[in-house]
Amino acid sequence: xxxFSVLLPKTSFAMKGKLPDKEPDLLKWWQDIxxxxxxxxxxxxRPMRSLLDGPPYANGPIHMGHALNxxxxxxxxxxxxxxxxxxxxxxxxxxxxxxxxAKIEEQFLKKGLSKNDVPVTDLxxxxxxxAEEWIQVQKEQFKRLGFLADWQHIYRTMDxxxxxxxxxxxxxxxxxxxxYRGMRPVLWSCAEETALAEAEVEYKDIVSASLYVKFxxxxxxxxxxxxxxxxxxxxxxxxxxxxxxxxPDAVYALIEITKIKEGSLWQEKEHLLCAADCLxxxxxxxxxxxxxxxxxxxxxxxxxxxxxxxxxxxxxxxEVPLLPGDHVTTDSGTGFxxxxxGHGLEDFAIGKQYSLELPExxxxxxxxxxxxxxxxxxxxxxxxxxxxxxxxxxxxLGAHVPYLHSYPHSWRSKKPLCYRATPQWFISLDDPVLSxxxxxxxxxxxxxxxxxxxTVQWRPKGSENRIGxxxxxxxxxxxxxxxxxGVPLTFFLHKETGQCLMDEAIFQAICDRVGQEGxxxxxxxxxxxxxxxxxxxxxxxxxxxxxxxxxxxxLVHRAFLKQIDSxxxxxxxxxxxxxxxxxxxxxxxxxxTSMALEGKPPFHFVFTHGFLLDDKGRKQSKSLGNVxxxxxxxxxxxxxxxxxxxxxxxxxxxxxxxxxxLQRVKDLYRRFRNILRYxxxxxxxxxxxxxxxxxxxxxxxxxxxxxxxxxHQQLHASLGIVQKDPASAGPMFDFQSIVRxxxxxxxxxxxxYLDVRKDILYCSAPDxxxxxxxRTTLMHxxxxxxxxxxxxxxxxxxxxxxxxxxxxxxxxxxxxTSEQGHPLLELLIQNNLLERSxxxxxHLQNLILDLPAFPEAHNQVQALLDLxxxxxxxxxxxxxxxxxxxxxxxxxxxxxxENLYSSSVLNNVDSLLTDLCITSNLTIQKADPLQDYPFxxxxxxxxxxxxGKKCQRCWKILPxxxxxxxxxxxxxxxx
Ligand SMILES: [Zn+2]
Numbered sequence: 018x019x020x021f022s023v024l025l026p027k028t029s030f031a032m033k034g035k036l037p038d039k040e041p042d043l044l045k046w047w048q049d050i051x052x053x054x055x056x057x058x059x060x061x062x063r064p065m066r067s068l069l070d071g072p073p074y075a076n077g078p079i080h081m082g083h084a085l086n087x088x089x090x091x092x093x094x095x096x097x098x099x100x101x102x103x104x105x106x107x108x109x110x111x112x113x114x115x116x117x118x119a120k121i122e123e124q125f126l127k128k129g130l131s132k133n134d135v136p137v138t139d140l141x142x143x144x145x146x147x148a149e150e151w152i153q154v155q156k157e158q159f160k161r162l163g164f165l166a167d168w169q170h171i172y173r174t175m176d177x178x179x180x181x182x183x184x185x186x187x188x189x190x191x192x193x194x195x196x197y198r199g200m201r202p203v204l205w206s207c208a209e210e211t212a213l214a215e216a217e218v219e220y221k222d223i224v225s226a227s228l229y230v231k232f233x234x235x236x237x238x239x240x241x242x243x244x245x246x247x248x249x250x251x252x253x254x255x256x257x258x259x260x261x262x263x264x265p266d267a268v269y270a271l272i273e274i275t276k277i278k279e280g281s282l283w284q285e286k287e288h289l290l291c292a293a294d295c296l297x298x299x300x301x302x303x304x305x306x307x308x309x310x311x312x313x314x315x316x317x318x319x320x321x322x323x324x325x326x327x328x329x330x331x332x333x334x335x336e337v338p339l340l341p342g343d344h345v346t347t348d349s350g351t352g353f354x355x356x357x358x359g360h361g362l363e364d365f366a367i368g369k370q371y372s373l374e375l376p377e378x379x380x381x382x383x384x385x386x387x388x389x390x391x392x393x394x395x396x397x398x399x400x401x402x403x404x405x406x407x408x409x410x411x412x413x414l415g416a417h418v419p420y421l422h423s424y425p426h427s428w429r430s431k432k433p434l435c436y437r438a439t440p441q442w443f444i445s446l447d448d449p450v451l452s453x454x455x456x457x458x459x460x461x462x463x464x465x466x467x468x469x470x471x472t473v474q475w476r477p478k479g480s481e482n483r484i485g486x487x488x489x490x491x492x493x494x495x496x497x498x499x500x501x502x503g504v505p506l507t508f509f510l511h512k513e514t515g516q517c518l519m520d521e522a523i524f525q526a527i528c529d530r531v532g533q534e535g536x537x538x539x540x541x542x543x544x545x546x547x548x549x550x551x552x553x554x555x556x557x558x559x560x561x562x563x564x565x566x567x568x569x570x571x572l573v574h575r576a577f578l579k580q581i582d583s584x585x586x587x588x589x590x591x592x593x594x595x596x597x598x599x600x601x602x603x604x605x606x607x608x609x610t611s612m613a614l615e616g617k618p619p620f621h622f623v624f625t626h627g628f629l630l631d632d633k634g635r636k637q638s639k640s641l642g643n644v645x646x647x648x649x650x651x652x653x654x655x656x657x658x659x660x661x662x663x664x665x666x667x668x669x670x671x672x673x674x675x676x677x678x679l680q681r682v683k684d685l686y687r688r689f690r691n692i693l694r695y696x697x698x699x700x701x702x703x704x705x706x707x708x709x710x711x712x713x714x715x716x717x718x719x720x721x722x723x724x725x726x727x728x729h730q731q732l733h734a735s736l737g738i739v740q741k742d743p744a745s746a747g748p749m750f751d752f753q754s755i756v757r758x759x760x761x762x763x764x765x766x767x768x769x770y771l772d773v774r775k776d777i778l779y780c781s782a783p784d785x786x787x788x789x790x791x792r793t794t795l796m797h798x799x800x801x802x803x804x805x806x807x808x809x810x811x812x813x814x815x816x817x818x819x820x821x822x823x824x825x826x827x828x829x830x831x832x833x834t835s836e837q838g839h840p841l842l843e844l845l846i847q848n849n850l851l852e853r854s855x856x857x858x859x860h861l862q863n864l865i866l867d868l869p870a871f872p873e874a875h876n877q878v879q880a881l882l883d884l885x886x887x888x889x890x891x892x893x894x895x896x897x898x899x900x901x902x903x904x905x906x907x908x909x910x911x912x913x914x915e916n917l918y919s920s921s922v923l924n925n926v927d928s929l930l931t932d933l934c935i936t937s938n939l940t941i942q943k944a945d946p947l948q949d950y951p952f953x954x955x956x957x958x959x960x961x962x963x964x965g966k967k968c969q970r971c972w973k974i975l976p977x978x979x980x981x982x983x984x985x986x987x988x989x990x991x992x
Contacts, residue, residue: 026698036655095808182576207383262342292352327413332390359438503563571606719874
């Protein structure tokens, strides 16, 4: 060894991540040692936290939205685990439903087979296989994200055991009187020929033909022939019209048209009735140039009046009553609302209240029924011209105006939806059937009461209002679908009584059979074998409607979670975490089923996350070309980069992703990687004898320890942990703050402490106290940062921890620490910095509960940092003036005003400040008020050249140096 050589850091932890190459190896190791189970085993005695997985749909590769959701769940699980909880997490998949069935129908169509040519069992078999294939693909993709879970026991909604549980729960709901069959308007997709759930509906702006239509008054107190004017944006609903609603408190105006604009469809001298507030709009929009107001009437005065249908002469010969309706407004339209009981929820309610006819006008595919005059067979979306023409012919059209509005569409086919009354099965929200304290209350009441009583913590705060108003305003839950790929409602319905066969033994037999082989048999003739021999088949209908998939997934908490054999209670689940749209989807369906069947919620906490946007705040979409592909990010940069991106965004709001944002994340990653590498390098060959008790550390090292202590407290607060009690974790998971705090810590350490201590680390004697103190501090820094980063950078921290175990602990990671014989390991365990674990995985470590605080040292160094700033500025100036080349050539004189000079924290700190400023010497003096120094703030600094020669080893300039300084001399002599 040359006398000039220094103690360079050494580590096998590479500067470059090369994550795409390394991550798969770590995944394999975790799988080989069954890390999930090892962690469970290690926390056997600890309280449980089970996150219930809202199932993704198994019909394609995962996209960034999936990745975001699963990574967030993984963070929650891993932080819970780090806090010492026994974390239960089993992923699941939603398998049934329309998107898969439609895909399979397409495949059969390509082979020339229509839906009716394919036996239902073959169709279901093909759907099953399709779902299974995608589950395998998604499973591997989720694993690649570093997502730690029980992959051996996943749940699938198409598993026979799951289907049996669904069938049993549906029987339970039926027995409780919560399920009924009824004609009710449901949002119907003509393109897919099925009702859709609320959550499957999206709203798009479209332009519709809106019509102003005359309904001639027949029974009225007016003496001249007059028409009531209605305005509709859905002309196809006119054949279903059975009433007109008015607002009882509004003022209505009777007018005579005196002049019309050219091209107007109105006629002069015509008498019209509309709300007074709507007159201006009506006349302007529809070409009425002048009119005379004849009379004004209160809405109430219209009671009992009757119109005829505008197409009376064409076969619509029924009466159309005028009825009061509080839902009517005079903000738009005419103040009269055309009411078709089959085509709207308010219309339906009015129809029910006044016993109006509920006509069937539209077939499944959207064609008008054969009995509909003029329009039979015509598709409703193409019917507007024909309806206009028919109205014109009868002089019943006042105007047609294109109208832009937000209209419901199918999320899948993107085709418009209509409200259509069909016989469907419903879960009643309002029938008082559930008993609470002996009182019968409705499902809606019981759900709202639970929200009011805050039995669930909805996050972010305030989202309980969202779910509350959604449940308050929703219609009964339509649970039937006219499709094949799903769990059928396994009911027998009596043709005459309209009652379901209620027989516990039959229910049980059906459930048993489903549990053995799945529910598919119900859609074949075999199901009839469950009808008692005493009954005649021809008296009964076997219901073949399948169940809304949202009811199936909404029952996961019972059909899956509750079925698990576990010593610790898994139900209700500790929490759920999904996108904020699930307030009307899965959160709600889970909550309602649980309130119906259990009388209490299925979870304690509901966490939500936002959606994916690009860096300009636009929704990510293929057509905009701004989609972030998780597979590409993983292949190019690694899953840890993707994970760090998720963590550094505020997930409760919408999250932004783009190449530029990912570039910033990569910079952040490098900072974390560098500090792990630097500390590992500095710890090379650390021996237990070097360990210094924290209380004996020098001031600057105590300052570092106090920084860790402060960061530790802030990090705890980001997890909602109060009073050092990890059991209190959970009310919040502020990953963004965790990243921010760790980043700030790393910046403070690498731009200051590590830089300052390079000299000691590289040049001081291995057995010197000062170097041992630095190395002990590096040990604290490494174990602190690697642990806090481990839930987020799960791969990189494991890689770093393995390097630490191999290079520094000299322990074989595959052997674990159950064996004694690694003195350093024992020392770290004794000092509560490591935990004994079966394998040396960072993910088997717990949070360090307490770190010593050194407020005095911290205050002293903070005060010195102000002086350091002044000196640094002075040195910068001296460098610019070419007085010195590097800070080691300087000997600054620092002049303090009286108050600072006599301050106790700045007593006798020349040597420490020399270190902090990385100069060869430094002198602090009391400022002489008569002298004029260059001032930096209130501190005067004179930079002089350091006296002496430059030590050839450490480059400090000191009077004693010939070739080496005294320290370097002694180090090299002894080595
Ligand atoms: Zn030296």
